[in-house]
Amino acid sequence: MTTNCASSNDVVDHRAAKGPVEVADHGVANGTGDAARPSASVQPMSAQVGEAGVGGTGGPSGAAISGADDGERLARAGLSRVVEPGDVAALKAFEGLEALEIWELLQQRAPGTERWSTRLAEAKPERDLDRAAAAHARFVIPGDDEWPEQVEILAEAGQLSRRAGVPFGLWVRGPANLRRVLERSVAMVGARASSSYGEHVAAELSAGLSDNGITVVSGGAYGIDAASHRGALAGSGVTVAVLACGVDVSYPKRNSALFSRIVEEGLVVSELPPGCSPTRLRFLARNRLIAAATLGTVVVExxxxxxxxNSAGWAEQCGRAVLAVPGPITSRMSEGAHLLVRERDAVLVTNVADIIEAISPLGTRLTPYPQSPKIPTDDLHHDLRRALDAVPVHTPAPATRIATTAGLDVRTTLQCLETLADLSLIHHAPTGWRLTPVTPPTQ
Structure with a gap:
């Protein structure tokens, strides 16, 4: 079910500088830097939560919930339904407030929260948690063992395309531990309308990263995303698909089989609760999460x-490595990658070792830089090179003619010719010296 944001007028600022928040009669936070006391007409938020969770509701399975953690989980699940991922207006309105406090303000219909009132009516966090459990999914929030703390950099990363902020929680489906698999991870992103070259490179690099214990993260879309996921699955590691829809929704539909494989071996992740459909803004919000969760973003094509x-821009703002794969200069699909290298200081990468070096704190390389194959003439000193260059290919020449051509005296030339013969580079014929013919390798 796709839910559209309700429009509103100006949003009241519910920010608090620090410390506990005071809730006035109308439910609007007006806290100061000191610990504020709740007004007489409104209970403290912790008291309103109580043993039954936020607003006195039951738990995901209908049982009573006890403890602040369960209350916070319900609040965050509800907020993930009500507030669009990366909603800048919500960040401004609720800056400085905790999830429970925001949820309480919304439930009290506090002034300035009208923007979210339409969605609030349909927000049933217990139902969403039940639906997630039915799909073998879970809702991970800050404080959980699985929570990837690196995504909290989004609180400081500013905004891009009117998206910003840390997710209220992450809906996760699959057997792997989210925090652990993201500890060493790389985002592989690129065009949906990709070329065969781009898909081949994405799959090869992803398989290599997977074999080196690095998780490949992408967005589950057609083209480069799908090729990256498949490449990682072909390796020995795992892959994570970050979606712009619910984790129980297969979008795009033709990637359903791919998502099934990812769920079996890796993870499918989303900020959006079960049943949500993708929108353009949700894709842009998804990009910030992919960039923040990983050590670097590779733009393949x-x-x-x-x-x-946009993903590369988020990686820059999060202080992550930005990498780009070169492509044909005639290909429009490589223009963006080339632009990143030329104008935005992206690291040009052509193999797995390049990527690992770029994301490693000490610049570790798995393999040395590629070198030209060594040939016998590489170590020849100056006189030997001059003599060798003067030896004819076909018709043998006497040492005196070779000396003249090389610009060496005859004695030095003879010494050089003997050395070159010992190296099997030349041989002596009845009428003089010539290069040794190169024998083609046998099949």
């Missing part, structure tokens, strides 16, 4: 206006 460049 992208046009100048590709959404992959």
């Amino acid at each position: 992208a046009a100048v206006r590709s959404g992959a460049l």
Whole structure:
């Protein structure tokens, strides 16, 4: 079910500088830097939560919930339904407030919260948690063992495309531990309308990263995303698909079989609760999560206006490595990657070792830089090189003619010719010296 944001007028600022928040009669926070006392007409938020969770509701399975953790989980689940991922207006309105406090303000219909009133009416966090459990999914929030703390950099990363902020929680489906698999992870992103070259490179790099214990994270879309997931699955590691819809929704539909494989071996993740459909803004919000959760973002193939460049922008703002794969200069689908290298200081990468070096704190390389194959003439000193260059290929020449051509005296030339013969580079014929013919390798 796709839920559209309700429009509203100006949003009242419910921010508090620090410390506990005081809730006035109308439910609007007006806390100061000191610990504030609740007004007489409104109970403290902790008291309103009580043993039954936020608003006195039951738990995901209908049982009573006790403890602040369960109350916070319900509040965050509800907020993930009510507030669009990365909603800048919500960040401004509720800056400085905890999830329970925001949820309480929304339930009290506090002034300035009208923007979210339509969605609040349909928000049933217990139902969403039940639906997630039925799909073998879970809701991970800050404080959980699985919570990836690196995504909290989004609180400081500013905004891009009117999206910003840390998720209220993450809906997760699959057997792996989210925090652990993201500890060493790389985002592989690129065009949906990709070329065969781009898909081949994405799959090869992802398989190599997977074999080296690095989790491949992508967005589950057609093209480069799908090729990256498949490549990682072909390796020995895991892959994570971060979706712009609910974790129980297969979008795009033709990737359903791929999502099934990912759920069996890796993870499918989303900020959105079960049943939600994708929108353009949700894809942009999803990009910030992919960038923040990983050590670096590799743009495999992208046009100048590709959404992959939005992911690269988020990686820059989160202080993560930005990497780009070069492509044919005639390909429009590589223009975005080339632009990143030329104008935004992205690291050009052509193999797995390049990527690992870029994301490693000490610049570790798995393999040395590629070198040209060594040939016998590489170690020849100056006179030997001059003599060798003067030896004819076909018709043998006497030492005196070779000395003249090389610009060496005859004695030095003879010494060089003997050395070159010992190296099997030349041989002596009845009428002089010539290069040793190169024998083609046998099949």
